[in-house]
Amino acid sequence: MTSAAPPRAAAPQSAAPRTATLASALNSALRDAMRDDPSVHVLGEDVGTLGGVFRITDGLAAEFGADRCLDTPLAEAGILGTAVGMAMYGLRPVVEMQFDAFAYPAFEQLVSHVARMRNRTAGRMPLPITIRIPYGGGIGGVEHHSDSSEAYYAHTPGLHVVTPATVADGYGLLRSAIASDDPVVFLEPKRLYWSKDDWSAEAPTPIEPIGRAVVRRQGSSATLLTYGPSLPVCLEAAEAARAEGWDLSVVDLRSLAPFDDETVAAAVRATGRAVVVHESAGFAGVGAEIAARVTERCFHHLAAPVLRVTGFDIPYPPPMLEEHHLPGVDRILDAVSKLQWEQ
Amino acid sequence: MTSAAPPRAAAPQSAAPRTATLASALNSALRDAMRDDPSVHVLGEDVGTLGGVFRITDGLAAEFGADRCLDTPLAEAGILGTAVGMAMYGLRPVVEMQFDAFAYPAFEQLVSHVARMRNRTAGRMPLPITIRIPYGGGIGGVEHHSDSSEAYYAHTPGLHVVTPATVADGYGLLRSAIASDDPVVFLEPKRLYWSKDDWSAEAPTPIEPIGRAVVRRQGSSATLLTYGPSLPVCLEAAEAARAEGWDLSVVDLRSLAPFDDETVAAAVRATGRAVVVHESAGFAGVGAEIAARVTERCFHHLAAPVLRVTGFDIPYPPPMLEEHHLPGVDRILDAVSKLQWEQ
Amino acid sequence: MTVLDHDLATAWTPDAHGPRRDPAPLLPESEPVRILGTPALRRTVDSPGGPELLRDLHRRLVVGRRFNQQATTLTKQGRLAVYPASTGQEACQIAVAGALRPGDWLFPSYRDTLAVVSRGVDPLETLTLLRGNAHCGYDPYEHQVAPLSTPLATQAPHAVGLAHAARLRGDSTVALAMVGDGGTSEGDFHEALNFAGVLNAPVVFLVQNNGYAISVPLAKQSAAPTLAHKAVGYGIQGRLVDGNDAVAVHTVLGEAVQHARSGAGPVLVEAVTYRLEAHTNADDAGRYRSAEEVAGWRERDPLTLMERHLREAGVLGDQEVAAAAAEAEELADRMRTLFHVKPELDPMSLFTHVYAEPTPQLREQAAQLAAELAAEAATGAER
Amino acid sequence: MTVLDHDLATAWTPDAHGPRRDPAPLLPESEPVRILGTPALRRTVDSPGGPELLRDLHRRLVVGRRFNQQATTLTKQGRLAVYPASTGQEACQIAVAGALRPGDWLFPSYRDTLAVVSRGVDPLETLTLLRGNAHCGYDPYEHQVAPLSTPLATQAPHAVGLAHAARLRGDSTVALAMVGDGGTSEGDFHEALNFAGVLNAPVVFLVQNNGYAISVPLAKQSAAPTLAHKAVGYGIQGRLVDGNDAVAVHTVLGEAVQHARSGAGPVLVEAVTYRLEAHTNADDAGRYRSAEEVAGWRERDPLTLMERHLREAGVLGDQEVAAAAAEAEELADRMRTLFHVKPELDPMSLFTHVYAEPTPQLREQAAQLAAELAAEAATGAER
Ligand SMILES: Cc1ncc(C[n+]2csc(CCOP(=O)(O)OP(=O)(O)O)c2C)c(N)n1
Ligand SMILES: Cc1ncc(C[n+]2csc(CCOP(=O)(O)OP(=O)(O)O)c2C)c(N)n1
Ligand SMILES: [Mg+2]
């Protein structure tokens, strides 16, 4: 089993970059991984004939057959448990959970087996499983279709937790996740599925290693630490902040576990102020970890406590009210304004 | 349905306090709650005839009958889901999950229904369910018998998460949990089940309201923030710290959600230094939340960053190695020594 | 020497006859029960109250179909966020309401809005979830209807618990849980049926087997002879019925509810039907099923079947058909009116019902939102 | 007009015969299969290799019992943290190993240490989990044995996935998963059997029905006619066997494995047996079952049955019995020796196998522990 297959050679034709959506880049990543490695198998609800409710697996059953892209019965624990058995036999399963909240039935399989099998067997039985989960809100979804469940996974030792925010990372990180010999919970920000960027399936970006954050915007006044669906909001907030005289850095974490302490701490030290932004409920969320570890590492560089802008500690609201729940530009700027500038 | 029944009148005989274990105080709390309120029903695996694998439900089936203390089939989602239906019909179910890791199959019921039913129905359908979960390590348990799963629950809006560390709180908090009209995840530190204290079932301590932390030891140098199984360790560390010249406060949180910001912030401000201690994996654990919110509230009172002493970010180890994983006195003192005393 | 069953039984169970039971009485019929087009229809027609019952079923079918159509139209107008139509399954949906008494409880799945409305819940309140202004829009206690359940099969154990609690209280309540063919694959379905069997709870499980779970056909969902055969594994009664035959579903569900109410135990009913529309308005059913297949099922449309057979049997005439259509139009009118009004939204309601009392944390967060809203309002006023 | 099954079938399934199948061939026998004490034993004795097979089964039973006894003794000496004995269930445990070929996979539950040892795994490595020095002590790939699964029934879907993968690879591998009667109530059991049926995976599920899940008797666990009847709900074959009859379990499991290997589909085997000891050494079985009940089952001890019937049939004599006992003592001796040595423990191993490469976070934490250990060692050296 290859642990990091190189990206496929560029296809013959035009090399000019074109525009692509995150959804299509994810689809390309799956296709290329399946072409490169016959042990890669996709399974989940509606992933075959339909190509997934978000069409991320579109065309895979047609190209690779129903066995490589399997429509399963409707049972998430069964899907993940079956994937565990397939991985034990040398396959490299990529599981799709249809929505964030519908991954919960597989929680026991994930926590008690997927995360622990390598450890339990002293490294003899690794489980190279990728678990793709469309997550987060902002798409007008009804109850149970907008959960941000990253904290549950990030808190579970033995899992990698990765979430792309750009089209290129959709491709690069998913290729890495599939090539990883560790289980990866791959969280896809569903409201960015249709976001576009310059990118071409014919000349895909290289594989992005897991575990590295990236500074998306370099500033000097304060640093926004964020990931996934909140990245575009933070970039927008950073633009808006210029009017207030603040020049903000924006860090895209990309990988929640492992965590890139180096990049994050450097970015925070450079500005002395930081705000963490994410959609999920704040209490005991990933933002708490980020704030705590940044403070541990950068205490004497901080002019103000690291603040958090997160979803409220409430069940995800009905669609017509979600705008009030989601961290938006104003709420981020409010937090920035509280970073004790008068000192 | 009463929302907070008064404790039962003291029994006729001797008022002299006697010694009791946490296990027996929990048993008394269940018995008294069942006597006071016929809508209280206990259900779970082996809770009836056997009285539970930890004997917390001992004698309840004999006193109240098999219907009030029900041995269920072996299926945790089914147990909790059945309890949901019972609560919908006006009962007040108390569910026992046999061990921490065996509550995971019920995760979907807990997160998607128990935590949300009141919210979903605009308050019309509250679910007064208590979910008792023996948790944590230190008892030499094999795999899956020593998980600390509090962060999963504390991060889930709609749940209260409570954990007693003393015999009296075992009684007082469990009575409150059962009387609460909200669902309560009641985490019982299993290695303290056999810890003893002055306490008598004949004159039980009053009901302890949920949501209040308590300062177990008043000190001046630094504050240890902890809960559940780590409380005795912290008290021991505080004693040992005297030799090093440190006089430590120890705060027992008791309730993780809601969180007692007032007591905690006051205790930290008073000393200017703090260490959070818990058994569960540190990454995105409850300790991160505590450190982050204490820092947000007490930044300018802090002489050093809030540090954390937690379990490592690894699957719970086999019994013979658990001592190296669990936060012990030395590790706590090490952290205290890093609180930048030289400043 | 032989090990006697009888010995095993006394050893393990309080009951000398258990655990071994004869499976035969639990097995479903080998063909779905049908009444339309069979001699049984004539018997119904000739029974006292029969013609009224039949006309009533027909009327409710017609109204139900209109409900589905109008709700679908509302999605096109952007007045509903999404609608999973039960078009083609109306016979099952209305039969549920007919089989239950007041006091009985219904546990619907996300597609079962018509069953909920048929039970008496206001259409606007029923559709709130799908409109997007609130989660469950109705008071579950008003008509004894649990919230529409989106996580599949998770409401099945709730039905068991409620039925069990009611029996402990001495009430004669029956709970009925609705699950799709896909939902039967979930662990919660299994655990619910098992608990029901063990507790002998007065609960009926209705599986609407419409052949698909979104795009996944039944053959990829289950290899069972029929879904009703699952009953035997739980020691409960299995029944198989033609889900497009409104009279048959009404009859079989009525018997099942009666069976449960009598204390004879839970029943699993599989109703064989078809979803004529896409999974929801957002789905493209052409990706996974052929026009011919759908056309074949349109010929077996429960409404068409019902009207044809009742006309043939002489219990339905133009007048009744017209009256039903008028009632259907009235409902559609009412729905249009109801949905014409914009819902009132209170952002502060986000915090109201998370707990009985908001926690200190939620009070802080509510204050933050209130301040934001006030600031916005001020800015708005300034402009 | 009638809705034809045949129409339904073509509409929904790729296969014109599905989804309706005749349940009869899937139903288990109404009485557990027995061979000891029946004419079938004589036929086995008279078949080529029969006497050797029978003597071998007897020998393995005797050794298995001794394994259980010695492991229990080790708990009393504090050399094992806990031991869930399979005493009384040895016929099932050894039959599993006999039914599988090298290359086949075993998915044991926490109680099935004897099955694991019978498959060839070293006793010390098998018992590591229960000794407490490591989790899974053996290499699963060496003898194709998955780690002992503590969370009940969770290993069943793994068996399905592995069997499915093997079939895709064109291998003739069969996977066998062991579950207890209590474990059948879990959702994972259901989902595994359903996946197995749909995928037609070469997998055998062995349910050792020992009448109890800790303290909970079967009657509170399931109302099914037998647990084997659950098979029909998944379209797979159910079998019922006397789990205390070593020859019968060996035969039925062998047939089941052959059935699965041939591509005919999965099989669910229920073996009716009894746990003679407490749940584990920490359990007090007197709280939930009577001495008479246990005594009744002691009379049907699989060892006693086997020895009596084989002696009667003339295939077993004092010499074989003595040889078996000697082999058993040898194993016990070996176990004592193995467990006499204190396990080597490396605290730093806590960090070694969490991921393929330790994360930066784990490297920091490992450094912390290393420093602590060094400091301790220094203090120790000082003293
Ligand atoms: C636990 C869970 N997993 C996945 C989904 C996503 N989902 C919604 S409807 C559906 C298909 C349901 O099929 P079926 O049970 O047959 O009901 P039908 O749609 O045919 O009424 C799926 C997979 C869900 N709602 N809940
Ligand atoms: C998911 C899960 N829930 C609970 C337990 C705790 N537990 C361990 S053994 C046991 C009883 C198992 O009964 P059964 O399946 O009949 O197996 P047996 O012990 O009889 O071999 C229970 C409840 C567990 N291990 N896993
Ligand atoms: Mg369906």
Ligand SMILES: [Mg+2]
């Ligand atoms: Mg058992």
